[in-house]
Amino acid sequence: MAYIPWCLRLSPVTALPNPPPATSLWAPHPASAHTDGEAHRQRWLRRTWQLHFFVLLSHLYAFLLLVGFCIVGYVPEAVLGAYGLWVAGGMGFITWAYASGWCHKRRDPGLFLVHQAVSILGALGLLVAAPQVAFQALVMLIAFSADGFLARSRASFAATWVLTLLAVAAAFFWVGPHMRMPTDALPGQLLTIGVVLGSVARSIVLVTFFRGMQYRLSVANDKLGAALAQIETLVRSDELTGVANRRGIMESLHRQRELADRSQLPFCVALLDIDHFKRINDHYGHAAGDRVLRVFGALLAGHTRAVDRIGRYGGEEFLVVMPDTATAQAADALERLRQQIVAANWTGMSGVPCDMTATIGVAQYRAGESVDATIRRADEALDRGKAAGRNRVVVETIR
Numbered sequence: 018m019a020y021i022p023w024c025l026r027l028s029p030v031t032a033l034p035n036p037p038p039a040t041s042l043w044a045p046h047p048a049s050a051h052t053d054g055e056a057h058r059q060r061w062l063r064r065t066w067q068l069h070f071f072v073l074l075s076h077l078y079a080f081l082l083l084v085g086f087c088i089v090g091y092v093p094e095a096v097l098g099a100y101g102l103w104v105a106g107g108m109g110f111i112t113w114a115y116a117s118g119w120c121h122k123r124r125d126p127g128l129f130l131v132h133q134a135v136s137i138l139g140a141l142g143l144l145v146a147a148p149q150v151a152f153q154a155l156v157m158l159i160a161f162s163a164d165g166f167l168a169r170s171r172a173s174f175a176a177t178w179v180l181t182l183l184a185v186a187a188a189f190f191w192v193g194p195h196m197r198m199p200t201d202a203l204p205g206q207l208l209t210i211g212v213v214l215g216s217v218a219r220s221i222v223l224v225t226f227f228r229g230m231q232y233r234l235s236v237a238n239d240k241l242g243a244a245l246a247q248i249e250t251l252v253r254s255d256e257l258t259g260v261a262n263r264r265g266i267m268e269s270l271h272r273q274r275e276l277a278d279r280s281q282l283p284f285c286v287a288l289l290d291i292d293h294f295k296r297i298n299d300h301y302g303h304a305a306g307d308r309v310l311r312v313f314g315a316l317l318a319g320h321t322r323a324v325d326r327i328g329r330y331g332g333e334e335f336l337v338v339m340p341d342t343a344t345a346q347a348a349d350a351l352e353r354l355r356q357q358i359v360a361a362n363w364t365g366m367s368g369v370p371c372d373m374t375a376t377i378g379v380a381q382y383r384a385g386e387s388v389d390a391t392i393r394r395a396d397e398a399l400d401r402g403k404a405a406g407r408n409r410v411v412v413e414t415i416r
């Protein structure tokens with residue numbers, strides 16, 4: 018899974034059982050890389066480096082403050098040297114890990130646990146070695162713990178803070194009596210103000226950065242949700258006519274069957290077939306035939322109830338699911354529809370000089386039967402309608 022700090026994780030899009038992972042903070046996930054391509058990868062790399070550069074700056078700032086404390090005599094030079102080596106070594110390693118791409122291959126590309134362990138131990142070491150600047154060391158400890166926002170999980174975030182608090186308690190226990198705020202003279206006061214300002218600035222930048230990340234992730238998540246909803250609609254729609262395609266109408270039919278089995282309410286299935294449609298193709302070409310089909314789809318959508326479900330079952334054959342409807346009511350409604358088809362201005366609407374009719378077969382669902390059985394009976398009625406001369410509504414034969 019891509020590395021995403023827990024605080025940036027968004028609720029997953031539920032439209033698909035396995036939604037693609039949201040974008041990672043530290044490295045673009047391979048699955049998401051193809052969406053925006055190289056530009057997207059470069060953007061993420063730039064952000065990673067921006068954050069890393071800022072962290073480097075904050076360490077440099079803390080080091081310069083320590084130099085100041087050393088100059089005015091609060092910190093031994095050996096401690097300053099050890100601290101400098103620790104920061105240079107740690108940051109050098111992390112810079113190498115980013116630059117070489119080594120950290121991107123790891124399960125934890127932010128090197129979170131290593132980073133936290135090194136940071137907390139270093140700050141603790143400073144606290145013990147130079148209790149004169151305990152205040153700065155404590156501020157650093159808390160600031161490093163705030164990096165826990167990069168944690169993979171709430172558990173490691175909580176663990177970071179618990180460990181920090183335990184470390185601080187232990188440090189107080191050992192060196193507590195020697196701790197003091199170096200504010201007895203002006204240089205110490207100024208340096209202490211510098212520590213406070215530095216920690217406030219670090220917090221502001223980190224919070225701003227994470228808020229920005231969270232906003233961008235939420236926008237990406239919304240876009241993904243909208244795209245998935247669009248795909249959901251597209252896979253169930255007929256491109257030519259705009260009504261449901263065979264998959265969509267069959268899903269509606271299965272749903273209606275389940276509802277009817279529960280509610281014991283009747284429902285009907287109607288199959289509609291345009292009469293002599295082949296002639297349109299033969300006389301005016303396939304494109305003209307497509308325009309006629311589009312008009313037929315629009316007529317069906319416009320002259321059926323909102324609760325009825327319409328789909329293109331195949332070729333010039335359409336299927337209508339009519340909920341809460343018994344055969345007699347269905348036959349009446351379909352007869353009105355047939356008349357609308359006859360009366361429609363086909364030439365005006367399709368641009369093809371023609372007058373179309375349709376034959377309709379209708380069957381009522383019988384409790385417990387398969388949807389295929391209902392469709393078969395509607396199809397038999399349709400065949401009888403064609404054989405009897407077309408342009409009519411035929412109800413299934415009750416056996």
Ligand SMILES: Nc1nc2c(ncn2[C@@H]2O[C@H](COP(=O)(O)OP(=O)(O)OP(=O)(O)O)[C@@H](O)[C@H]2O)c(=O)[nH]1
Pocket residue numbers: 257290291292293294295296298302303304305306307310331332333403407
């Ligand atoms: N333009 C166009 N034609 C299609 C499409 N799908 C199927 N057809 C055509 O629809 C015609 C169906 O012809 P037939 O099954 O003989 O039916 P018919 O001519 O309507 O005759 P009856 O149903 O017996 O009244 C064929 O010519 C198919 O090529 C489509 O998406 N677009």
